[in-house]
Amino acid sequence: MATIRDIARRAQVSVSTVSLALNDDGRVRPETRQRVLEVMRRLDYRPSRSARSLSSGLAYSIHLLDPLGGQALTSGFLTRFVRGLHDSARERSYTVAFSIVNDEREAAEHTKTLISERWTDGIVLLNPSDNSALLDLIAARAFPYVVLGREPEGRGLSVDNDNHQVGYDAARHLIAAGRSNLAFVNGAHAQTFARDRAGGFLSAVNEYGVTGEVHYNDGTPEAAAELALQAHRNGCDGLLAASDPQAVAALRSLLSAGASVPDGVSLMGMNNDALGEYVDPPLTSMDLSAYRLGLEAAALLLERVENPDLQNERRLVPHAITVRESA
Amino acid sequence: MATIRDIARRAQVSVSTVSLALNDDGRVRPETRQRVLEVMRRLDYRPSRSARSLSSGLAYSIHLLDPLGGQALTSGFLTRFVRGLHDSARERSYTVAFSIVNDEREAAEHTKTLISERWTDGIVLLNPSDNSALLDLIAARAFPYVVLGREPEGRGLSVDNDNHQVGYDAARHLIAAGRSNLAFVNGAHAQTFARDRAGGFLSAVNEYGVTGEVHYNDGTPEAAAELALQAHRNGCDGLLAASDPQAVAALRSLLSAGASVPDGVSLMGMNNDALGEYVDPPLTSMDLSAYRLGLEAAALLLERVENPDLQNERRLVPHAITVRESA
DNA sequence: CAGGCCTATCGAACCGGTTCGAAAGGAGCA
C-alpha cells in the first residue's frame, strides 16, 4: 500500500507538501497540488485512518450506547434513528459503532474504556434516566455526547421532539374529529417525555372543554389492550397510544369488544412504525421524525467534536400526524 | 492523559519494557512487571487505541455491511445475530461498526474505502447474492470477511444453518403431529437457503409418503396470507412458513377462513421471533440460533484476522424446534 | 538597489504505541 512518503517521492515534493495538498490547505500552489493529486490517483493512494487518528487525536467514529440489552436495534423507531445517525456520520466520513450493555455498572465500565482509550469521539445516549450515573461520568470528563430525549440536568447536547406539543397536537386531532371523551395510553410516569406529552394532551383537553384521562403504564401491548378495553367501557371515543405496537394491541381489543374504528372510536398511535400500514383500518400515527432525530444527533455531536465551545444545545425536531384511517 | 513514556519514567524502566510488561511478554521479570503495572494503576493509564492501531496494523473493529438499506437492524432474526456479533467481538476487545448501503455501486465504493483506508479488520456480509461483485472485490484483495449464509463460490468463511436439515426437521415435525398434506410457504427461489430448505422438506415428504408442496414467494406477509388460504382450500393440514411474520399472517388468514389451529391445521414459523409468543395460539417455530450465528461469525472472522492461513471454513450452527401450541 | 514582505515548500518533531537487535549482567562450565 502506498504511503504519503511514496507519493512525495514520486511527485518530487516533500511529505509535508503532500499532506497539505491532500487536506487542501490554500497554501500549496495549484499546479503542485494537481501534480500530487495525480500521483495519488495513479497509485490509488488512501491515507491510513489509524495514522490520521494518532496524529489528529480523533477516532473518526461515534458510538451508540444501547443500555437495555439491544432495544435500539429492535424497535422501528430506533431503527430509523440509527439510520439517521449513520447517514449523518458517514457524510462526514465518520463511522458509527455501537455497544450493548446490560446494566449501569457494565455501562460505566465500558464507557470509561471508550473514553480513556479513545475508541471514539463522541457518545450517543438513548433516553437516559433522570439521575444517570453514566451521564455524570461522561459529563465529568467533558467528553462529547448527545442524548436522544431530555438531558436531565439541562446541560450538554440533546435532540428531541417538543413533547408537550406532541401531546397537544394529538389530542387536538382527536377533538377535531369530533371526539369528546379522550384517553391516552401513555408510557411510564418516570419518563420525562411521557409526562410532557401528558401535559400537552391535558392542555388541549382543558382548552377545548372535553373529557380526557391519562393512563401511565409499562408500555407493553398487553397493558394497552387492557387499558383500551377499560376506556371503551367508560365511553371513550378517542384513544391515543404511546406507540404503534400499543395502538395495534388496543385496536385488536377494541374490535373484539365490538367497537368500530374509526366510526365509534378514533384511534391514534405514535412513531409511525411500518406496521401501522398493515392493520385494518390502517393506523393514524404521530410521526416523531426518528430519522431526522438521528441525523441531527450525529450532526450536533460532530459539531461539538470539532468545536469544544459548543457546550449546551437542545435541538427540537418537528413532528407531524400521518393520517390514515383509524383517526 | 498518561502515556507509555510517563509510565516508563515513573517506573524507572524503558518504554519498551513497559510495552512488554503491558502485553505480558514472558520475558520481563515478574517483580518488574508488577512495579510497572502498579504505576499504571496509580496513573489510571490506558493505552491509546489509535497508537496501537498504527503500529500493529489492526483497527480493532469489525464491520457489518447491511446491503438493503437497514434490513439488519429491522428483523428480529438479525437483531439477535447482531447481538451475537457484538458480544463475541467485545469479548476480544473489538468494536462492531456498521454501514448501510443502498445498492451494489455504493456498497463497492464504500467497501473500497473501508479496506484501503483500513477502517476495519474484517467485514460481515449478510446472505450475499449468487454472483456478488462486492464479494469478488473483497476476496480479490484477500481481505478478511465472513458471510452469513452460503458463500457462493464455496471459498472463504461462512456461518450458516444446515438448511436442508432445517426443512427436513420441520416437515418431520408436522408429519409426527399426524399431518399428511403439507405446504411450505418458502422464501424466494433465488435464495440458496430457500432451495436447500425446500429440498429437505421434500425429502421428508417423500420418505414418509405424505403429500407436500413448496410455494416460493417474495417473503411478504401478504404473500403468506394468500398462499395459506389457497393451501387451506386444497386441504392442507400442515403449513410451514419461511418466517414468523409470514406465519402470523398465515395464521390470521387461516383463522378468518374458519380453519382451526392447531386442530385443523398445524402451523409452524421460522426464526423464533418474539412476536410468536404473543399470538393466539402461540406459534411453534424453528429456531435458527441467530445469536449463536452472530457469535460464531465474529469469532471466525477474528480467527481469520489473527491467522491469515485460515482461508476456508464453513461453520454450521444447530437449529431446534421451539414447540408452542400452533404445531 | 537594498530592505521588507509574501508565497510556496521543506525538514524535523510529534502523536503513542510495538518490535528488533544489541547489550549488560549473572550463572554454569571447562
Added chain:
DNA sequence: TGCTCCTTTCGAACCGGTTCGATAGGCCTG
C-alpha cells in the same frame, strides 16, 4: 579465570500521517 549462554532490559527505528518553524525565492516599495 575465561568462555559461553541465558535472562532481562534498553535504545532506536518504525507505523503513516499532521503541523510548526524555518527558509528560499520573487515581488513590491522607497
